[in-house]
Amino acid sequence: MSLTTVLSDDAGAKAAPARRFTALGSSARLALGLLLPLVLALGWEIAVATGLASGRLLPPPSRIGAALWTLAASGELWTHVEATLIRVGLGFAFGASAGILAGTLTATLPPLRWLFDPSLQALRAVPSLAWVPLFILWFGILETPKVALIAVGVFFPVYIGVAGAIASVDRKLVEVGRIFRLSKLALARRILLPAVLPATLTSLRTGLGLGFLFVVAAELMGASEGLGYLLLDGQQFSKPDQILAAIISFAVVGKAADAVLVALTSPLVRWQDTARETL
Amino acid sequence: MLSIQSLSKTYADGTRALDGIDLEVPNAEIVALIGGSGCGKTTLLRLIAGLDRPSTGRIALDGEPITGPHSGVGLVFQEPRLLPWLSVADNVGFGIDYLPKRERDDRVTHALERVGLAEHAGRWPRELSGGQQQRVSIARAFVANPRVLLLDEPFSALDAFTRKDLHRHLLALWEEVRPTVLIVTHDVAEAVALADRTIVMRPRPGRLDDTVVLPMRRPRDPAAPTSEAATRTILSALDHSLRPRDGSRPPQVAGGSSF
Secondary structure: OHHHHHHHHHHHHHHHHHHHHHHOOHHHHHHHHHHHHHHHHHHHHHHHHOOOOOOOOOOOHHHHHHHHHHHHHOOHHHHHHHHHHHHHHHHHHHHHHHHHHHHHHHHHOHHHHHHHHHHHHHHHOOOHHHHHHHHHHHHOOOHHHHHHHHHHHHHHHHHHHHHHHHHOOOHHHHHHHHHOOOOHHHHHHHHHHHHHHHHHHHHHHHHHHHHHHHHHHHHHOOOOOOHHHHHHHHHHOOOHHHHHHHHHHHHHHHHHHHHHHHHHHHHHHOOOOOOOOOO | OEEEEEEEEEOOOOOEEEEEEEEEEOOOOEEEEEEOOOOOHHHHHHHHHOOOOOOEEEEEEOOEEOOOOOOOEEEEOOOOOOOOOOOHHHHHOHHHOOOOHHHHHHHHHHHHHHOOOHHHOOOOHHHOOHHHHHHHHHHHHHHOOOOEEEEEOOOOOOOHHHHHHHHHHHHHHHHHHOOEEEEEEOOHHHHHHHOOEEEEEEOOOEEEEEEEEOOOOOOOOOOOHHHHHHHHHHHHHHHHHHOOOOOOOOOOOOOOEOO
8 A cells, every 4th residue: 555655646746847847838838938038128128228238239129129110111121021032032933943853853863863963062062152253243233143142042952852852762662652553653643752742841941041041142242122231231321220120020031931831831741740749 | 373483583692582482372372481581481472572573483373474563463561561641541542543433432441441440541540550550551452452462471560469350350351352362471370370371481592391281260269279280380390491401302392291
């Protein structure tokens, strides 16, 4: 009897903290995530308001908010966001399509792999920003070099991701297709495509992230609109609040674009047996 | 009739996996292939399934030579190999998508009922246990109505209770379609529970060594004297097959012992 009691007491003591953590709802977890930035922002606001800090180079949240509001109210912000989004969208579309096509071809046709893969790997080793001067010489300073630079940045992760996904398709599942005498085309559609989808979507997300990285570089090399232009303008006219407003806009736009991509593609990989729900 | 004539398989690295296999299996017979590891059991099954090509010799099903995957031959792998992106029902219907939807659905539903998984039709494979997954994989092979069904150690990863349950499901499906069945196993009890004939193979290179005929009625009681006698005979044949011996002696398959 006494043994049972001891065991159950022990089990109860261990289970209690675990239950307390899991009991935190999703809203509570969200609030916990917001706590740190809010405390820091509030602290800085108070420090500037009480004169402890000047806030000249790092303006308090209220001034950044005001800068954002002015930009949004005048419609200027939307012009810049739109310009940036169009560049990323075009560059992503070109780079991702080229990456998927090249990855598929080199992974499925060995002669093409032997022909192209070494050169592509060598080009991948070149930091993408090194292309900027060449692209400006080739394409001028308007939209083309910017879209080209973003496309180059998106291409490589997608190419590597797709080629790797196809190369690592489970031979055992391919044999299931062979046993049921699927044609080459049916095998590609019914086994290879679903099998490579998760890794492909992950590489597209990486590619989109890099697209936003390169759009800043592209817009810094000379643009009359775009969030990158806002950054450069803020630096040249010494407006840190505008720089921070542009940075916040980048974060929001980038996160939103990623969320849209995930929302569009997650129904395709609903079957995946991942640890996401248990972690 | 599945007939195999002087079949041999040497892999590219020089490994002689199979040498001089001759085997005739009449329709609806259940044959168990048993033997130590490396005696070419799986290779033989892959050749009959048309997944690999033999180095010499020929395989024919009712007179038609088998040179690649054949519509009359089904294979259940050692692992379930279900497609994780398809529901249980879609996995079962994977090989019969050429049929009209109505007929396909009927066959899938029927096969799932036969293996006792009707209520799991809409779930993902990952939500099933190992034994349930292997039942789905057996149902997938059966819905295509194969004339020959090959099973490659299909129950080796399962516990004894699940295995016994699956033997029952397998025999129920077999009664219905009555295909020729070749089952590779390393479990003597499994051979005694299922087979009409057990063929013992010997390794390096893989050859057919001995045949034990099992004429008992089904369902079989593993504790019955006939089953126990059969188990002893197979065990001694297995023991014999693993002893080194003059390789030139032709394998005796035609005669063999019987009860």
